[in-house]
Amino acid sequence: xxxxxxxxxxxxxxxxxxxxxxxxxxxxxxxxxxxxxxxxxxxxxxxxxxxxxxxxxxxxxxxxxxxxxxxxxxxxxxxxxxxxxxxxxxxxxxxxxxxxxxxxxxxxxxxxxxxxxxxxxxxxxxxxxxxxxxxxxxxxxxxxxxxxxxxxxxxxxxxxxxxxxxxxxxxxxxxxxxxx
Amino acid sequence: xxxxxxxxxxxxxxxxxxxxxxxxxxxxxxxxxxxxxxxxxxxxxxxxxxxxxxxxxxxxxxxxxxxxxxxxxxxxxxxxxxxxxxxxxxxxxxxxxxxxxxxxxxxxxxxxxxxxxxxxxxxxxxxxxxxxxxxxxxxxxxxxxxxxxxxxxxxxxxxxxxxxxxxxxxxxxxxxxxxxxxxxxxxxxxxxxxxxxxxxxxxxxxxxxxxxxxxxxxxxxxxxxxxxxxxxxxxxxxxxxxxxxxxxxxxxxxxxxxxxxxxxxxxxxxxxxxxxxxxxxxxxxxxxxxxxxxxxxxxxxxxxxxxxxxxxxxxxxxxxxxxxxxxxxxxxxxxxxxxxxxxxxxxxx
Numbered sequence: 001x002x003x004x005x006x007x008x009x010x011x012x013x014x015x016x017x018x019x020x021x022x023x024x025x026x027x028x029x030x031x032x033x034x035x036x037x038x039x040x041x042x043x044x045x046x047x048x049x050x051x052x053x054x055x056x057x058x059x060x061x062x063x064x065x066x067x068x069x070x071x072x073x074x075x076x077x078x079x080x081x082x083x084x085x086x087x088x089x090x091x092x093x094x095x096x097x098x099x100x101x102x103x104x105x106x107x108x109x110x111x112x113x114x115x116x117x118x119x120x121x122x123x124x125x126x127x128x129x130x131x132x133x134x135x136x137x138x139x140x141x142x143x144x145x146x147x148x149x150x151x152x153x154x155x156x157x158x159x160x161x162x163x164x165x166x167x168x169x170x171x172x173x174x175x176x177x178x179x180x
Numbered sequence: 181x182x183x184x185x186x187x188x189x190x191x192x193x194x195x196x197x198x199x200x201x202x203x204x205x206x207x208x209x210x211x212x213x214x215x216x217x218x219x220x221x222x223x224x225x226x227x228x229x230x231x232x233x234x235x236x237x238x239x240x241x242x243x244x245x246x247x248x249x250x251x252x253x254x255x256x257x258x259x260x261x262x263x264x265x266x267x268x269x270x271x272x273x274x275x276x277x278x279x280x281x282x283x284x285x286x287x288x289x290x291x292x293x294x295x296x297x298x299x300x301x302x303x304x305x306x307x308x309x310x311x312x313x314x315x316x317x318x319x320x321x322x323x324x325x326x327x328x329x330x331x332x333x334x335x336x337x338x339x340x341x342x343x344x345x346x347x348x349x350x351x352x353x354x355x356x357x358x359x360x361x362x363x364x365x366x367x368x369x370x371x372x373x374x375x376x377x378x379x380x381x382x383x384x385x386x387x388x389x390x391x392x393x394x395x396x397x398x399x400x401x402x403x404x405x406x407x408x409x410x411x412x413x414x415x416x417x418x419x420x421x422x423x424x425x426x427x428x429x430x431x432x433x434x435x436x437x438x439x440x441x442x443x444x445x446x447x448x449x450x451x452x453x454x455x456x457x458x459x460x461x462x463x464x465x466x467x468x469x470x471x472x473x474x475x476x477x478x479x480x481x482x483x484x485x486x487x488x489x490x491x492x493x494x495x496x497x498x499x500x501x502x503x504x505x506x507x508x509x510x511x512x513x514x515x516x517x518x519x520x521x522x523x524x525x526x527x528x529x
Contacts, residue, residue, distance in 0.1 A: 116409020
């Protein structure tokens with residue numbers, strides 16, 4: 001008894017595939033040719049598959065942003081010329097600056113996909129100390145603004161001293177690396 | 181890498197047993213990096229691609245490829261066959277074989293270490309090890325990364341971490357994956373529940389070659405989805421936990437199958453063995469399915485045969501590897517015939 005291919009119903013099925021789409025699992029019986037074709041065309045569970053869902057969830061939240069995204073024309077990276085439209089099609093950005101140029105829309109994509117928007121992993125070695133200091137600096141500057149807003153001037157002055165200290169160290173680093 | 185010395189070293193890790201054997205076949209850690217101030221490969225011009233390749237390869241040869249095991253090759257110099265072999269051995273991704281200008285690969289064939297240049301990102305560092313050795317694989321990749329970083333400046337953002345061409349890799353750029361052989365979970369249908377649980381735990385499930393979602397030969401590749409907002413160690417440890425859980429599920433499913441119908445199970449694996457013994461021609465996917473069943477029979481002490489490496493045999497019956505044995509002008513039918521013959525040879529039948 002031969003089993004025929006689920007796909008073409010013509011050839012004899014020799015391959016028994018487990019098909020995963022999202023979290024759905026099904027079994028299919030295919031001939032070698034159809035199996036190969038299917039493997040090539042099945043949708044990978046990747047960012048691209050995920051994008052439309054995220055972008056449609058933007059609707060109603062920020063009308064202007066959505067319009068920009070839908071027309072795709074206004075959002076183009078000044079550095080590499082990649083448009084947000086290109087990104088939607090390919091799932092790929094053109095350069096590091098795209099992250100800044102598309103930051104509003106991209107931020108949501110990243111939050112939805114990564115469930116986070118802050119890197120807490122490895123920091124490049126050579127730049128590590130500087131990067132850490134600069135991050136601290138950003139935090140302190142925010143803190144300073146807050147203290148000023150709250151009219152806690154004494155606390156603000158203490159924060160400002162810390163900022164100066166870090167700035168001195170950062171400048172020293174720059175001079176050090178210039179010497180190299 | 182000449183053809184001859186290549187054939188002698190069909191990636192060693194493929195045939196090696198690691199921790200978690202026989203359920204966990206291999207571990208892979210991959211880091212994605214890009215050079216600062218150069219457009220990502222998909223939008224880079226020829227000049228930029230060449231420049232990136234020069235910078236990366238210089239870093240590799242100065243800091244990483246310090247022994248004879250390493251082999252550096254430009255993609256355009258590799259033949260179709262060599263590209264196909266590398267894909268079949270999981271050393272490079274399928275898209276690498278679509279050779280686009282400016283690509284290159286540095287490989288250490290023996291131990292599954294590689295650096296590919298100008299694929300989706302400027303730099304992809306990959307380490308594959310047999311069995312469940314996620315921490316070891318990541319440490320090795322991290323070591324290569326740190327060495328490279330003494331020579332090149334990576335594109336790095338204070339908030340988002342390492343910037344990658346696809347935002348699904350941004351942050352650590354780390355993707356850890358495991359290849360698992362799960363025939364009993366598939367047979368019992370329990371795989372559906374496992375996959376849905378994995379999905380909720382932020383883990384991808386894919387088929388043998390990591391692309392598409394059809395699963396052949398009951399071999400599943402699972403990998404972390406999130407690369408941002410977690411430390412590398414957290415990602416690696418989570419993968420370890422998840423993989424242990426899935427392997428446990430497979431063990432339980434195997435016991436259940438034995439308990440429910442040992443005769444049915446034995447019948448199934450022996451039917452597969454029968455086809456392997458008698459078939460005159462065989463397709464690749466069919467071969468993978470049969471290998472999986474025979475392997476299950478051996479592991480469950482139903483078939484008294486010597487054990488074999490499912491990954492190694494799977495690679496050996498691949499299209500390019502068979503053509504290598506037959507010569508380039510082999511017809512499709514010749515390949516299918518050779519596959520049936522070679523499979524018996526590999527299993528000592």
